[in-house]
Amino acid sequence: MTDGPVQQITPTEPARSGAERVLRLLGAVGVLVGLPLLVRWAFDFTKSRDANRLAIVGVAIALGVLGVFALFWLMDQIVDRLPRAWRETVRPYVFVGPALVVLSVFLIYPVVNTILISFKDRRGDRWVGLDNYEFVFTDPSMLRSLRNTAMWIVVVPAVALVVGLLFATLADRLQRGESIAKSVIFLPMAISFVGAAVTFRLIYSYRPEGFGSNVGVLNAIWTALGNEPVAWLTLRPWNNFFLMVIMIWMQTGFAMVVLSSAIKAIPDEIIEAARIDGATEWQVFRHITVPSILPTITVVTTYMVINALKVFDIVFVMGAPENNGTEVVAERMLTWFFSRQNQGYGAAVAVVLFIAVIPVMIANVRRFRAEEAIR
Amino acid sequence: MSPNGDKEMTMRMRRLLIPLFAFALVAAACGDDDDAGGDGGDGGDSRDTGRVVLMTAMEPEEVDAVQKVLDDLINSEVDYTAEVEAAGNFEEQLQIRAEGGTLDLAAVPQPGAVRQLAADGSIVALEDLGFDIDELEELFGEYFLSLGEYEGKHYGMPTNINLKSMVWYPKDDFDAAGYEVPETWDELIALSDQIVADGSSPWCVGFESEGATGWPATDWMEDLVLRTAGVEVYDQWVNHEIPFDDPAIKKAAEYFGEILFTDGYVLGGAAASADLAFGDAPGPMFQDPPGCWLHRQASFINAFFGNFAEGLEAGVDYDWFPLPPIDKDGTLFAGEFTVVGSDRPEVKDFLERFIDEAVQCAMGADEASSRISPNINVGPDCYANDILADASVVLTDALENDTGRFDASDMMPPEVNSQFWTGMIEYVRGGPSVLDKVLADIEAAWN
Numbered sequence: 001m002t003d004g005p006v007q008q009i010t011p012t013e014p015a016r017s018g019a020e021r022v023l024r025l026l027g028a029v030g031v032l033v034g035l036p037l038l039v040r041w042a043f044d045f046t047k048s049r050d051a052n053r054l055a056i057v058g059v060a061i062a063l064g065v066l067g068v069f070a071l072f073w074l075m076d077q078i079v080d081r082l083p084r085a086w087r088e089t090v091r092p093y094v095f096v097g098p099a100l101v102v103l104s105v106f107l108i109y110p111v112v113n114t115i116l117i118s119f120k121d122r123r124g125d126r127w128v129g130l131d132n133y134e135f136v137f138t139d140p141s142m143l144r145s146l147r148n149t150a151m152w153i154v155v156v157p158a159v160a161l162v163v164g165l166l167f168a169t170l171a172d173r174l175q176r177g178e179s180i181a182k183s184v185i186f187l188p189m190a191i192s193f194v195g196a197a198v199t200f201r202l203i204y205s206y207r208p209e210g211f212g213s214n215v216g217v218l219n220a221i222w223t224a225l226g227n228e229p230v231a232w233l234t235l236r237p238w239n240n241f242f243l244m245v246i247m248i249w250m251q252t253g254f255a256m257v258v259l260s261s262a263i264k265a266i267p268d269e270i271i272e273a274a275r276i277d278g279a280t281e282w283q284v285f286r287h288i289t290v291p292s293i294l295p296t297i298t299v300v301t302t303y304m305v306i307n308a309l310k311v312f313d314i315v316f317v318m319g320a321p322e323n324n325g326t327e328v329v330a331e332r333m334l335t336w337f338f339s340r341q342n343q344g345y346g347a348a349v350a351v352v353l354f355i356a357v358i359p360v361m362i363a364n365v366r367r368f369r370a371e372e373a374i375r
Numbered sequence: 376m377s378p379n380g381d382k383e384m385t386m387r388m389r390r391l392l393i394p395l396f397a398f399a400l401v402a403a404a405c406g407d408d409d410d411a412g413g414d415g416g417d418g419g420d421s422r423d424t425g426r427v428v429l430m431t432a433m434e435p436e437e438v439d440a441v442q443k444v445l446d447d448l449i450n451s452e453v454d455y456t457a458e459v460e461a462a463g464n465f466e467e468q469l470q471i472r473a474e475g476g477t478l479d480l481a482a483v484p485q486p487g488a489v490r491q492l493a494a495d496g497s498i499v500a501l502e503d504l505g506f507d508i509d510e511l512e513e514l515f516g517e518y519f520l521s522l523g524e525y526e527g528k529h530y531g532m533p534t535n536i537n538l539k540s541m542v543w544y545p546k547d548d549f550d551a552a553g554y555e556v557p558e559t560w561d562e563l564i565a566l567s568d569q570i571v572a573d574g575s576s577p578w579c580v581g582f583e584s585e586g587a588t589g590w591p592a593t594d595w596m597e598d599l600v601l602r603t604a605g606v607e608v609y610d611q612w613v614n615h616e617i618p619f620d621d622p623a624i625k626k627a628a629e630y631f632g633e634i635l636f637t638d639g640y641v642l643g644g645a646a647a648s649a650d651l652a653f654g655d656a657p658g659p660m661f662q663d664p665p666g667c668w669l670h671r672q673a674s675f676i677n678a679f680f681g682n683f684a685e686g687l688e689a690g691v692d693y694d695w696f697p698l699p700p701i702d703k704d705g706t707l708f709a710g711e712f713t714v715v716g717s718d719r720p721e722v723k724d725f726l727e728r729f730i731d732e733a734v735q736c737a738m739g740a741d742e743a744s745s746r747i748s749p750n751i752n753v754g755p756d757c758y759a760n761d762i763l764a765d766a767s768v769v770l771t772d773a774l775e776n777d778t779g780r781f782d783a784s785d786m787m788p789p790e791v792n793s794q795f796w797t798g799m800i801e802y803v804r805g806g807p808s809v810l811d812k813v814l815a816d817i818e819a820a821w822n
Contacts, residue, residue, distance in 0.1 A: 208643035208651055210576075210666045212658055231650035320588035322797045323649075338467070339586075340789040 035070075039063070071098065111354070118347035132348035142349070145327035148240055152311055152328060155241070157304035160248045161297065164255025169285065171256070172263055182260065186253035193250070197317035200246045204232040204318075234324045243326060246314050251307065255300050262296035263289060295371060302364045309357055329353050425455040427725045429713070430472070430481040432465035440741045448737055449728050455721040457729075473497035478716025480726065482534055485785045486522035489712050493525035498714045500528035504723045514730070515749050516774035522781055523712045531712025532726060533749040536774075538766040539673040539707040539782065540598050545660045546694040549668060560602070560701040564633070567640055570668050576642035578634060579667035581656025582649050582803060589796030591653045592631075592803060593784040594707065595671060596795075598698050599627040601705030606780055609705065613783045615821050619791075620814035628814065630701065632807050642667040649803045658683045660693070671698060673709070674766050675745055689762045697769055706773035709782040710749055739763060751775055794820035 042063045046056050075094045079087055121128050136142050167185055171178050188196065205216030206229055214220055219229045233239050266289060274284050290297075312330035321327040321335075329349060337346025431438065438461045445457045462468040466488070472478040473492050483489050492498045502508060508529055512520055515533045523531020544556075552573070557563040567577040582592045601609050604623040611617045612624060635645040642659055643651070657676060659666025661683040670676070680687050687693060697706070713729070715722055728734060735748035736757035744760070747767045751774055755764035773779030784792045798813040805813075 206650055207655060208647035210642045210659055211579075211581075211651060211655055231647070234650050316586065319583070320586055320797070320800075322793065323588050323800045340793065342790065 122342040152308040168260035193313040206231040262293040489531040536710035536749040571639040581651035592799035602701040605703035619818035
């Protein structure tokens with residue numbers, strides 16, 4: 001160890017007056033004692049029953065934001081005090097560390113644990129081998145849910161994509177009002193799945209004859225046309241499609257907005273050149289627009305396929321899936337895990353769902369990498 | 376090493392240590408709180424603050440009514456504060472708090488859940504709290520108390536009861552039409568035939584209840600098993616000592632089918648009733664003239680009557696009679712059990728006071744309340760609401776004479792319960808020809 005750096009530090013030491021040193025010490029002690037107390041108080045405050053709700057929200061946000069800031073600042077300070085040779089080796093891990101910890105606690109651990117539970121009995125006490133998986137692939141209700149989910153992931157993205165593309169193309173040609181038209185179609189995106197499902201419950205609402213007027217819009221129209229009221233939500237097999245309509249209604253706007261921006265990014269010269277060469281509008285659309293936006297279409301489709309795989313709320317809100325034959329995989333998972341308290345079955349369904357998502361993710365990552373390679 | 380080097384080391388050490396120390400302190404402060412907080416929020420505080428929290432699945436209005444009684448009769452006399460809490464997601468919260476050890480008391484509607492908590496070791500037995508079981512059996516009847524029994528100890532204190540075997544009818548029109556309240560099943564069928572002959576429909580039934588669609592039909596079945604086979608067979612049925620497709624159960628289902636599938640008995644037809652919301656079902660009773668005359672549903676249903684007409688008055692516009700006996704007699708009820716999650720003197724003191732006659736009686740004084748006390752000594756005079764007063768007479772009698780039975784589907788395992796719901800809907804839709812398959816499917820859910 002050389003005397004070099006020491007020389008730089010020592011001269012500053014005597015420059016400090018005694019009072020300053022005491023003050024600094026007090027300050028340091030104050031921070032050391034005060035900060036934890038403050039944090040502790042803030043935690044207690046957020047749990048108090050009588051405090052103003054807004055104040056609680058404010059304190060909670062401050063605690064979260066400042067807490068994360070303080071955490072990183074402190075760790076940065078610690079790294080600064082390490083021997084120079086280590087610093088830059090350690091620093092990236094220190095910054096990535098909290099994220100890794102959070103990720104493993106909230107993602108990796110649950111995945112591993114779910115897989116373990118899926119081989120155990122209903123309360124997770126005993127190993128049962130593949131029994132739970134046997135259930136998943138033999139129970140009639142589970143088989144229906146697999147079939148229905150397959151329909152969801154085909155029908156919803158397909159319809160939403162086609163309709164979204166249609167709107168995007170047509171809206172692109174509007175002289176005026178394009179943004180208004182798009183806003184209206186995009187609006188359902190802002191509604192939660194449960195909210196939308198509750199709304200559609202009212203649309204599909206049914207009362208048999210003699211039990212008062214039908215308040216459901218669909219039955220009001222249907223009966224006004226001289227028909228008997230219909231229980232839409234239990235009308236097999238069409239009720240599945242009535243449920244898919246809700247998701248299509250919500251996702252079309254998303255598809256439209258993303259595709260619209262992709263369409264606008266196509267260079268005008270290409271389209272003009274095609275037109276000069278005598279291409280019809282359809283040919284332009286088919287051979288220029290669609291190939292140009294193909295990457296975007298893939299992304300949108302992936303997103304919607306994953307969303308359709310995960311659909312649960314719509315089905316859950318709209319009546320009893322087992323009575324109506326509208327079961328889907330995610331709904332089965334929650335029903336078995338929570339309502340029927342069979343952790344084994346629930347976890348097995350979760351694992352199946354997890355495995356089903358993997359190919360979609362791999363396809364997406366591959367395509368993304370291929371695109372990167374082209375650039 | 377030079378003295379200077381030493382000094383540098385200490386400087387470095389100090390600089391390194393201070394933030395480390397601060398970090399550790401912050402982490403400790405956070406960590407500490409997470410331990411208490413993560414286990415279930417408010418529950419954690421009650422340890423030190425002298426609060427006793429009764430967690431319930433009640434509606435907010437009911438909570439207010441009960442809280443008022445607690446404030447008047449308990450909190451004014453003791454040095455802790457008893458609070459009723461309406462937990463939004465009751466089942467999950469119950470599990471979390473019970474496992475985390477932050478549960479004071481919870482009013483649990485399912486006996487199965489009580490036994491499960493007992494099996495997990497997260498609640499305290501009434502014996503261990505110092506309650507005398509013989510005394511409690513005097514108060515609540517042996518049967519009701521036995522539902523919360525696990526491995527010889529009792530864990531659930533009955534604190535609420537409601538009657539299910541009720542047939543509602545539009546009293547004013549009913550009397551004007553010259554109909555009589557039936558006292559036997561044959562009279563009930565004769566009355567139904569009479570109503571059909573008079574050109575109307577006797578029954579309104581609706582089974583839709585979102586994810587729980589079918590439960591009103593399982594209540595019907597339970598009532599009919601009690602009446603055709605009696606309490607002993609009912610107990611065997613609940614405990615799966617006889618199969619679900621036993622002839623005794625099939626017989627009850629056929630009685631149910633008699634109501635459902637006899638031409639003209641059910642307004643709109645049985646199949647439509649599977650899609651009719653149970654809350655909408657009684658509506659036609661209050662049309663002029665009534666679209667139907669009879670509706671079997673539990674004591675809570677009159678809360679829905681306000682949706683159909685303004686200012687309906689109990690005992691004038693509508694009334695009820697107990698579903699008549701067939702070969703046997705019985706009373707179907709449901710209720711709630713208060714379980715104790717923490718063995719503290721004030722929790723025990725609260726529970727003692729809570730089941731006390733004066734407190735139980737006071738809870739009936741609220742006209743809007745729908746709570747009936749399972750305490751046999753709480754008389755009908757306690758209830759401001761006449762419907763509840765009459766129901767309490769029937770219930771007290773059933774508890775005293777051991778003719779009352781708890782809702783069977785609530786005591787069966789969850790998957791059997793949901794197959795029971797689903798199966799009943801299949802029966803309602805499919806008619807008598809699917810009955811054998813329906814019962815066999817429910818039996819299969821037991822395995």
